Amino acid sequence: MAVDIGDLATATPEELLADPGRLLAAGHRAVAARALAYAHATGARAYDEIGFRWSAALPVRDATPLQTLDATRLEHARELARREDPRVARARELQPRLRHRPLDMPLDGDFRFEHRMNVLELTRRWTDSEGREQQDLWTFPLSAPPSPLLRDAIAKDEPELAGASIRIEASGMRWLPLRTLLARGHFPRMQDCREELVATMESGAFYAFVSHRWLSRAEPDPDGGQARYAAWQLVAHLCDALRAAGRRGLHEPRRYNPLTGFAVGVAGSELAEALLVNVLRAALDDDGLREALAEIAPLERELADFGVARAAADTDLAGLRELLAPRPRLTALVDRIHVWYDYSCIPQAPREAADDALFVAGLKELAACQILGRTVILLDDAEDYLSRGWCTLEALTADTMSGRTDVLVGSERGTAREGHAEHYFGTLLQDRPHIAWRAILDTEVFGVQTPDECMRRLGLALSDPADQPLVYDRLRGVPAPRKLHTDASELWTGVVPLPVLGDGRVAVPRSGERAVRGHTREPAGTLDWTGALAIGGPPGDIPEPFLRLAQDGCHAALIGSCEGECVLLARWLLAHAGELPAPVATVSWLAVDIAPVGELPCGSLRAQPVAAPLWLIVGQGTALEHGAAGPALDRALAAAGVPYLELALDERRLTLVHPAPAEKDVEAVAVPPEGFPVHEGGLLRQWALGALV
């Protein structure tokens, strides 16, 4: 269907971002179709550019829209263009910290919260005695959140490193002790430090895989800056770990609020918490902790920026050696830290023939190093980092396979303390796995491009083009992203199945918010469908978003993060339906896409009445729990009194849910004789449930 974007065609994304009001000119039902048309209007091929144009053409400005490199570039250019007087900029940065701070939230009013860097901002709305609507702001650090968030928190420590319990035989994996780095003052070439490298990973020690850019072709760190920043920050995070252990108790777990998704109460940085779990608990008893705390007590203000300021000026790490010299407890803990840094841990060219096998083995085991250890990204230039094939692969591997990435400041910069670069990188990294996943699906599932073109469209460059097949192959092996990025700007396409009520009407959910009701949930067996999202699963055609397989049986509602993922899911279901506890009569799939930059073989959204005595809802666990589609289907089924089996793919278990009756935010609607409308281009989540039928 041709979509009229004549009023937008000549506008640049920057102009649209500056005037979102014009994007509603054709009505909210047309927003997604027009944004998709605009995204592709220039024939853009790069995934990032498509994503940027898509985002720019959306009038919805929710909390966390799609983050692209182009958007980051624009934001950076805007910052430069503002030419803000540095005094004004600094005064603006300070102002929120000069605000009065509460101890706890008041007991009255309605609250909504936003999470900004390390603080929570609660906005309270209430009606004053004169009947006026009022609001005010209550700001809390995550270290001391309001009491309700602490009350609902559960124990959740950082995990132990897998390397402590899993061994790889005859491995090419080598680790550089941090003490060697400190002694040398720079990252040595592997051939110059091979005797000091360790090949086995021990319990009670820490292994950090350092992902970084090469700053010159011959040497990754010609001026020793990466060595300085890595060493100082690792030591400073270790001190932070000691401080957290001192305040919370060495064996007292960190608290985590599952509703909000972040750690609350006394906690160190995530890296510090990992050091606490893996090093401090093994190395210290209460007396040892007291001694270590006494050693670091004078450093508290000095290391409040995690050593970044000291690192900038510490040539050859002499200052750090001096700091450690009178602190034997701290030094003993530092001795338990190791790093993997390519230049120091795999043989470098030119190398002797005897080293070739070790080089090949080391390269083969990069992902294993990351999975067995913990990845820290030494970040200086976020854009450049993510335009490099190997760096992107390492970041995606860490983020997707372990779900954990620690970002360290990688160079001197004015804003290091404010963490701007790290913040940009964090938001960019949130969506890189989604964009890369769509690129892989376009290549492998839809076959629209070669691996070379896929890499080009992802904007990934390699200093040695011969590495391209290897990097692509590794990217292809990175699993589907498990992290959910949900936002009102996500695109819904496919089919929303609606249960038929006793009177022939259908139950239409009008909200995707998770409702807390008295559902009955019973275990219904295990089912390992973790392979459903693997590339190279069952082949087949592109399944329609609604399929009828038989007259009787259950309805399978598949929820995927994009149409490509839905195709994988549907093919898997068609090939494995026999493993389910009930026969399948109908199948529907719904794509809930935060980054609609890939192929959209369906590209529309419609509702479909479904009369089935039992449903099966399949998707990734995070999407079912925290997305809007799963709770919406739950609401409709609750209204219809239909039980359902829930299969969270990553949890490998079936749960039978008897939903408690729902009346709120669900509507009974008669099915029109001509059927429900088809929304070409799909609908944004903002309007999907309201405008569906």
Added chain:
Amino acid sequence: MSDLRERLFAASPEALAELSERHRDAIVAEFRDWLVVPEPLRADPAATQAYVGAVVRIAQQLADAGEPRPLGWLAGEGRDDPVARWQAQLANAQELTEAGSPDVAAGVLVALLDSLSDAGGPVVDDLATHARGALSAALLDLGDTGGARACARAALEGCVAAFDLDGIRIYTENLDLLDALAAGPELEALREGLAEAQDLSDAGRYGASNELLQELAGHEDIDRYAGKLCGLVGLNLFRLGDLDGAREWTGAALRSCDAADDLYGMTIYTENLRVIDRAAPAPA
């Protein structure tokens, strides 16, 4: 009030369905005019709410009967009502300032304020207040601190007149920022120190935060931030378990804010004293 609208507003649900069906075209033709709350009702929040509720009910009724356009107009489609247009202008100006074009933004805002001067009512007053606040930010980016101050002050007065507590906080903070820019390096150093103390406290380094605050207490401009300083010392002491000290310093913070007419500070520290008393009731 249009006769048709009056009848629809007064109708029962059944009558509304029947009237909507019978007068569908006329309602659709008039509906966009109904999106602006009539001037006499705007000063009365309850009447405004009832008016908006009735308009939504009619739009919903039409949507159920297969005519979705009025509901769409309510959701922002079309945008040919003046309030929506003014709101879009304000949003556009804020985006322009963010995008590094404060000169263009200032032009949009001056034109917007000009348009608003011909209209009245609480919605318009609120828009004008926010437009003045946005103009203050744009002028500050243009280096016109005098103009920025005048606009921030006008915005603050607008919020005081409407008893908009959050607006009062926002524009008081903006004026504080402008004062800091006009002052010398001494005040800047004090603000840097207080921000660092806040960072230390946020990181759970309460002792270090209080050490720094003790150093700052001797600063010659400290009276300006006495509420903040005392309040943060009290908060740090509370976290360190010294409830008596926390009560004493928080009480001092409250008195400072009271003396400075700092309503926001008074709200926060009154609540903080309640929290401290819940943890350990004050001696009788």
